[in-house]
Amino acid sequence: PKYVYDFTEGNKDLKDLLGGKGANLAEMTNLGLPVPPGFTITTEACRHYLAHGGMPDGLDGEVAAHLADLETRMAKRLGGSDDPLLVSVRSGAKFSMPGMMETVLNIGLNDESVLGLAKQSGNERFAWDSYRRLIQMFGKTVLDIDGDLFENAIDELKGAREDTDLEAADLQRLVETYKGIVRDKSGREFPADPREQMDLAIRAVFDSWNAPRAVLYRRQERIPSGLGTAVNVVAMVFGNLGADSGTGVAFTRDPGSGQQGVYGDYLQNAQGEDVVAGIRNTVPLQELERIDAGSYRRLLEIMATLEGHYRDLCDIEFTVERGKLWMLQTRVGKRTAEAAFRIAVQLVDEGLIDMAEAVTRVTGDQLAQLMFPRFATQGDGRRLTTGMNASPGAAVGKAVFTSARAVELAGHGEDVILVRRETNPDDLSGMIAAKGVLTSRGGKTSHAAVVARGMGKTCVCGAEELEVDVAARRFTTSDGTVVEEGDVISIDGGDGAVYLGEVPVVASPVVEYFEGRGPDDELVAAVDRIMAHADSVRALGVRANADTPEDAARARRFGAQGIGLCRTEHMFLGDRRRLVEDLILAVTPEERQAALDALEPLQTADFSGLFEAMDGLPVTIRLIDPPLHEFLPDITDLSVRVALAGDEARDKDRRLLEAVKRLHEQNPMLGLRGVRLGLVIPGLFAMQVRAIAAAVKRTGARHAEIMIPLVGAVQELEIVREEAQAILAETGVEALIGTMIEVPRAAMTAGQIAEAAQFFSFGTNDLTQMTWGFSRDDVESAFFGKYLDLGIFGVSPFESIDRDGVGRLMRIAAEEGRRTRPGLKLGICGEHGGDPDSVHFCHEIGLDYVSCSPFRVPVARLEAGRAAL
Ligand code: PEP
Ligand code: MG
Secondary structure: OOOEEEOOOOOOOOHHHHHHHHHHHHHHHHOOOOOOOEEEEOHHHHHHHHHHOOOOOOHHHHHHHHHHHHHHHHOOOEOOOOOOEOEEEEEEEOOOOOOOOOEEEEEOOOOOHHHHHHHHHOOHHHHHHHHHHHHHHHHHHHOOOOHHHHHHHHHHHHOOOOHHHOOHHHHHHHHHHHHHHHHHHHOOOOOOOHHHHHHHHHHHHHHHOOOHHHHHHHHHHOOOOOOOEEEEEEEOOOOOOOOOOEEEEEEEEOOOOOOEEEEEEEEEOOOHHHHHOOOOOOEEOOHHHHHOHHHHHHHHHHHHHHHHHHOOOEEEEEEEEOOEEEEEEEEEOOOOHHHHHHHHHHHHHOOOOOHHHHHHOOOHHHHHHHOOOEEOOOOOOEEEEEOEEEEOOEEEEEEEOOHHHHHHHHHOOOOEEEEEOOOOHHHHHHHHHOOEEEEOOOOOOOHHHHHHHHHOOEEEEOOOOOEEEOOOOEEEOOOOOEEEOOOEEEEEOOOOEEEEOOOOEEOOHHHHHHOOOOOOOHHHHHHHHHHHHHHHHOOOEEEEEOOOHHHHHHHHHOOOOOEEEEEHHHHHOHHHHHHHHHHHHOOOHHHHHHHHHHHHHHHHHHHHHHHHHHOOOOEEEEOOOOOHHHHOOOHHHHHHHHHHHHHHOOHHHHHHHHHHHHHOOOOHHHOOOOHHHHHHOOOHHHHHHHHHHHHHHHHOOOOEEEEEOOOOOHHHHHHHHHHHHHHHHHHOOOOEEEEEEOOHHHHHOHHHHHHHOOEEEEOHHHHHHHHHOOOOOOHHHHOHHHHHHOOOOOOOOOOOOOHHHHHHHHHHHHHHHHHHOOOOEEEEOOHHHHOHHHHHHHHHOOOOEEEEOHHHHHHHHHHHHHHHO
């Protein structure tokens, strides 16, 4: 295979092979935009390297040929002594992983070429500064030397001065110090040979694919671990040549709100890494117009070209070298959830995309974020300061100052806000653990901002008035207020406000809109249009899991087309426990019937309420499922009560205690529950069916569906079905009778079960539990963390359907069920019904509907639409 592509050979659709950065550099090159020349080493080479621990045959020669070509075009030699070509070696995977992998700049410098660079640039200081940066980056990333050693050395040299005050002689001395650090810590000299520098840097970039922070980021973002990264070797251009140079980041629209305009940050006399790291404070991009009007105009032209070409918001990294503009990167930019919806419809209105494409440009996760509550405008919290609104949401928690502490406290169930001067990739675990992130430095494109937006985490950055003292675990405001670790603060990612204390939160306008009393604003209008289109194209129906008329009514307002699961056991709690106790304690058939007779009218009223709330839409009522002992008092409490009362103990308490002991099971989730209960307790299911029939008659409901839980064999279902059918016939009521598929045996014998079932609904909570053998009640806390670390799965199978295992069972059951009974109605009512990936899977295997909690209904509608496109 071909492992190296010149920028003139690639294009934007080759992201799998060239990574996002490489593919887009090629695209811009071919658009005739000013991209420094270079070439990309493919992800395929990386995968080979990682699998075999060495570079593939032929790569070395290809790199040499492309380098020679680059040297010819630039009329310079890599590391040449008179006028050296310098290159950067940059990572770039298919999916952007901001700051997670390595980059080395200024490759080609050594004791000779630094003199050539000084002469050519006419700037000795710049040449030595570039050289020390190379040794520093190379030492840290390639030779694995602790970066602080270099930082400390420069701090020591600087004393009270700014780094721009360092002179050529200072930097020359620093180079010697740095070389000493390399010698001491790595046991080797800093390599002077430019090609060796380049080769080692390429390896280091490949290796950084498996750096712990990259692994963690991929898991969080659900990026497959086997993709590998490409490497881009790019001729260096310099933003640090003086005041007529600089570097910046630009967005074609505001990634926070979607507003059109000029958004970005610019940093004069600096290299690109300085901006993203948030190390020095930047100026707004508009200032570039004053600094260098020519470059500014050219940049605006290029932004327009890129947005027209990509038909989407683009973000851009650029450098100005002595008044000449260079494009270092572009990509379709990350954006907040709000911006995603607004931009999608703006682009439709501008004629760049159609509604179908607009629906694919937003996600269910983004919609879910918009449904988060926000801060009430009037709060008790005292406003401490305002930073930049880098990522939306309202976060309240205890201030913590290190990632480790964030992880620790979050592990104890505390809400924390991670407060840092700036974040770097090592803070990732803390950012994941925290409710929100607050930094005192860095703009909207700083690491904290980019990563938080990607994770959908609230972030306020660049709150410059805050003096953050990580060592002392506190920050101080300009008026002298001190906030210590553990003090509660509230941060508003919408307007950048930082409050001391807890600020109360209010519902989101999008929820208000779904509730039917929404404010009329641009965001809500965008959501409305996109939802309408998603609804018009989706094949999947969307129902809700609801047990009360209130939940049912909300679900309908949110767009549910029926109830896919009413868990009737929720109707046996509270005051009704006493009636259930009577049922369990009944000795004679008469006593039992009396207990059931007392429950029946209550159930009839329950079901009538649901049918009324759903007004003719289908309602699936699941007969009682959990083990009976769940309705009895706790065995320890009851034993103590009986023992203390001695001979005085109430007869009923004694009998209850006996029953608790008799019903005790080692594994109740695998015990007497679901259909088993219906078969063992005479009259229980019949009472529920009678109540359903009465409620249908009372309300005129047209689509009642009776669902039998935990069936594993068609024989179980047949017995219950015959009894139910007899009651329906007797009362003259029509209702479907179907079953849940939640035991693996049911999935494997679905062809038989479909003989007795008019519909299936996949109970993927139990199906996952029984397929993996993981207890759904215990397992997530116990060892899932370890399993995630080990990469056994990238996301809990209780959260997102395990396609290979549980999903395969579903596929088999769907196919074989429909072979027996063409047109068999299929749905899902486990938690997965509201998970975006699982919704797509349900679409793929041809289910008729998904059912999820009322709040997830809009998410499921949107994802069902996306799945259909
Ligand atoms: C299921 O098992 O997926 C289901 C919906 O039933 P429950 O969660 O009530 O056991
Ligand atoms: Mg279940």
